[in-house]
Amino acid sequence: MRRNRIAVLAATATATTTATVIALGAIAAPATASPATSHASVQFTGKAADKAAGKAAEADKATEKAAALRKAIDGLPDGAATAAQVRYKDKDLRWKGASGEADVRTHAPVKGDERFRAGSITKTFTAAVALQLVHEGKLELDGTVQHYLPGLLPAHYPDVKVGQLLNYTSGLPGGDTRGTPKTPDWDKGRYTTWDHRALVQAGFGKPMEFAPGTQQHYSNIGYNVLGLLIEKVTGRTYEQELRDRVINRAGLKDTYSPGTSFRIKGRHTHGYEALKNADGTTRLVDTTEWDQSETWASGDLITTTADLDRFVSALFAGRIVPRQELKLMFTVPQVPQYESGKPAVYGSGLARVQLTKGGPVYWGKTGSRYGYLNGFAATQDGKQSLIYSVNSTDAKRENVSPDSRVGRIIAAGVGTPSA
Numbered sequence: 001m002r003r004n005r006i007a008v009l010a011a012t013a014t015a016t017t018t019a020t021v022i023a024l025g026a027i028a029a030p031a032t033a034s035p036a037t038s039h040a041s042v043q044f045t046g047k048a049a050d051k052a053a054g055k056a057a058e059a060d061k062a063t064e065k066a067a068a069l070r071k072a073i074d075g076l077p078d079g080a081a082t083a084a085q086v087r088y089k090d091k092d093l094r095w096k097g098a099s100g101e102a103d104v105r106t107h108a109p110v111k112g113d114e115r116f117r118a119g120s121i122t123k124t125f126t127a128a129v130a131l132q133l134v135h136e137g138k139l140e141l142d143g144t145v146q147h148y149l150p151g152l153l154p155a156h157y158p159d160v161k162v163g164q165l166l167n168y169t170s171g172l173p174g175g176d177t178r179g180t181p182k183t184p185d186w187d188k189g190r191y192t193t194w195d196h197r198a199l200v201q202a203g204f205g206k207p208m209e210f211a212p213g214t215q216q217h218y219s220n221i222g223y224n225v226l227g228l229l230i231e232k233v234t235g236r237t238y239e240q241e242l243r244d245r246v247i248n249r250a251g252l253k254d255t256y257s258p259g260t261s262f263r264i265k266g267r268h269t270h271g272y273e274a275l276k277n278a279d280g281t282t283r284l285v286d287t288t289e290w291d292q293s294e295t296w297a298s299g300d301l302i303t304t305t306a307d308l309d310r311f312v313s314a315l316f317a318g319r320i321v322p323r324q325e326l327k328l329m330f331t332v333p334q335v336p337q338y339e340s341g342k343p344a345v346y347g348s349g350l351a352r353v354q355l356t357k358g359g360p361v362y363w364g365k366t367g368s369r370y371g372y373l374n375g376f377a378a379t380q381d382g383k384q385s386l387i388y389s390v391n392s393t394d395a396k397r398e399n400v401s402p403d404s405r406v407g408r409i410i411a412a413g414v415g416t417p418s419a
Contacts, residue, residue: 127349175202271371
């Protein structure tokens with residue numbers, strides 16, 4: 001495959017569906033029926049274990065939760081998604097399930113332990129590394145990018161602090177490294193390898209979006225700058241620091257940064273993008289092979305639902321980031337969101353989510369790449385959590401509404417958002 005390089009700035013349920021190969025890399029959307037299977041594993045814990053054994057009546061809620069989760073992933077593949085992998089736990093229930101096909105050409109069923117592209121969930125990992133370095137005094141929250149990396153930012157840009165990179169209040173503009181979903185250039189740069197410094201500087205011909213620290217704008221730019229900072233103050237690559245400080249410390253077996261490889265190692269789900277043909281029909285384009293250097297420290301990670309479950313448990317328990325710095329992940333700055341003016345929702349690497357007014361607060365992160373739509377959410381004490389990966393055929397534009405596949409998974413696990 002030809003590659004370009006930019007080195008300088010520049011329990012079991014049954015579903016029925018199928019897919020038909022029409023060309024190399026272009027696959028027809030599911031149309032006729034053949035058997036596919038969804039699998040679920042249920043373990044009752046705590047009081048629910050007694051109930052399930054007939055010793056109490058409280059197993060009902062846990063049983064209903066398990067049934068709702070299984071129903072949420074049934075019927076794959078369909079026109080909107082080809083596969084799903086989900087894990088859920090609370091004090092009464094541990095549930096994991098998988099549905100659909102890992103590869104619609106071979107109809108290989110999803111088993112639930114396949115790797116996938118995590119997308120922006122990578123930011124939570126990057127924040128964990130940076131906050132460890134803050135604890136060790138190698139980075140300071142009030143230290144500036146200009147101090148650590150002189151010459152990286154344009155001379156006319158104001159000082160940007162490390163803490164502002166972490167909570168998305170830096171005001172730095174991001175670069176346009178790929179096409180817009182569903183446009184003719186949607187896969188621009190698919191096999192392009194970006195130099196990390198060039199990736200960061202790609203948007204610096206633009207003015208600052210706002211004065212640092214005054215608004216919050218979720219974007220990739222701050223976390224790619226953090227990747228450069230990590231390398232500068234440690235003298236090692238971002239990938240090495242991520243591996244030693246987070247992946248190995250949390251005992252993650254199937255998580256890694258792909259570097260310049262555009263493939264996914266080992267068993268994995270394929271990602272697909274649904275595109276319209278001239279005659280109005282739909283085809284699926286396999287998007288699994290993709291150089292992720294265009295996202296790097298903000299979105300290149302490859303993982304599994306089991307590893308994300310381990311990571312979230314270890315992180316929230318204070319086994320990855322020291323408690324003092326961990327508080328920053330659960331602290332949302334009191335500033336408005338850029339453009340919308342709504343209250344900020346992101347801490348350092350995590351987002352605050354409250355689905356209903358007065359309801360429980362969850363902390364988590366979502367992430368998407370073409371063909372992959374993922375997320376995790378957990379209570380701050382870590383006692384309840386939901387992990388999901390859905391192979392959406394419109395992952396970069398899907399509106400996660402209550403009736404979408406991801407919306408139904410979220411509703412089954414942690415509740416339906418209020419209007």
